[in-house]
Amino acid sequence: MHTIPLQQTAKTVSNTSKPVTDIIEFYNEATTDYQFWSKSYNMHFGFFKWFTTNPFKRDTMLNEMNRQVLKRVGLLKERGLLADLGCGVGGTMRYALTNNKKLTSIGITLSKFQMEQGNRFLKHLNGVILCENYDHTSLANSSCDGAIAMESFCHGGHHRNSFAEAYRILKPCGRLVIGDAFLKTTPEALCPGGKYFYKNLCTHWNLSRLGSIAEVTEELKKVGFSKVKVEHISFNVAPSVLHVPFAIFGFALKNLFNKESLKKESLHNLKGSFYALLCGLQLKSFGYYLITCIK
Numbered sequence: 001m002h003t004i005p006l007q008q009t010a011k012t013v014s015n016t017s018k019p020v021t022d023i024i025e026f027y028n029e030a031t032t033d034y035q036f037w038s039k040s041y042n043m044h045f046g047f048f049k050w051f052t053t054n055p056f057k058r059d060t061m062l063n064e065m066n067r068q069v070l071k072r073v074g075l076l077k078e079r080g081l082l083a084d085l086g087c088g089v090g091g092t093m094r095y096a097l098t099n100n101k102k103l104t105s106i107g108i109t110l111s112k113f114q115m116e117q118g119n120r121f122l123k124h125l126n127g128v129i130l131c132e133n134y135d136h137t138s139l140a141n142s143s144c145d146g147a148i149a150m151e152s153f154c155h156g157g158h159h160r161n162s163f164a165e166a167y168r169i170l171k172p173c174g175r176l177v178i179g180d181a182f183l184k185t186t187p188e189a190l191c192p193g194g195k196y197f198y199k200n201l202c203t204h205w206n207l208s209r210l211g212s213i214a215e216v217t218e219e220l221k222k223v224g225f226s227k228v229k230v231e232h233i234s235f236n237v238a239p240s241v242l243h244v245p246f247a248i249f250g251f252a253l254k255n256l257f258n259k260e261s262l263k264k265e266s267l268h269n270l271k272g273s274f275y276a277l278l279c280g281l282q283l284k285s286f287g288y289y290l291i292t293c294i295k
């Protein structure tokens with residue numbers, strides 16, 4: 001195993017600021033629930049690919065999403081340093097590091113719980129998770145070969161500051177890949193049902209908002225990224241989204257069986273998942289995309 005200069009690349013761990021306390025609280029409390037969604041703690045939706053993934057086996061699709069993202073960032077087999085901005089407990093990092101021994105990875109999360117748990121899981125791998133804000137990390141300028149943000153930039157509302165920070169830490173020619181749900185329109189233009197689902201999705205999953213795909217593409221270019229490639233993958237993601245009602249039902253049943261009361265954050269998570277499904281069905285207004293761009 002390589003001895004990696006991770007601590008050299010990252011300066012001291014910064015403190016998180018007040019407006020993000022709800023996100024921190026949410027992930028400190030609800031992270032363990034995700035074990036029910038994915039044994040390897042993949043906290044994202046999956047990518048269904050004919051003859052490669054089994055639509056009935058969620059984890060095959062969740063891991064295929066990891067593979068698709070790593071392929072686009074160009075670090076599936078190559079040597080380099082990967083930043084995972086909003087890494088959860090490092091599900092994608094572990095997939096990346098297990099499959100590519102030449103890779104080093106630094107994950108960023110707001111949640112101390114995720115950092116501690118994730119670093120335990122990463123013990124024998126070439127990666128570390130820091131408890132920082134992805135809008136202003138301690139990573140050095142031009143230090144990373146690639147950066148990914150899987151269903152994480154939505155918490156900050158797909159804000160330009162997050163893109164600018166990714167741009168800062170990337171080496172020239174380094175790639176950023178964002179995998180997330182976006183609006184195809186403006187929030188004002190949503191139908192009443194769409195507005196209701198969207199509002200509840202944001203409330204229960206602690207999302208500032210979802211960026212509109214056109215606006216996000218422009219913002220990435222303004223920040224300096226080139227070759228912004230936008231891929232609409234809602235139909236690849238749909239089979240894993242359809243697992244949501246079964247996962248919710250199974251999770252609720254497990255709690256009932258164990259006579260455990262549901263934590264506020266767990267309930268929010270379940271409701272958020274339900275509204276994600278309802279938003280996902282509004283194909284005209286919402287879409288799941290992979291965005292790849294180059295510094």
Ligand SMILES: C[S@@+](CC[C@H](N)C(=O)[O-])C[C@H]1O[C@@H](n2cnc3c(N)ncnc32)[C@H](O)[C@@H]1O
Nearest residue numbers: 042043044086087088109110133134150152155
């Ligand atoms: C839905 S989870 C996705 C985790 C991971 N990317 C995955 O796919 O398994 C969202 C993650 O974004 C992180 N996050 C949200 N806002 C953040 C911020 N401002 N700075 C750092 N991490 C943030 C949360 O702590 C959480 O780990």
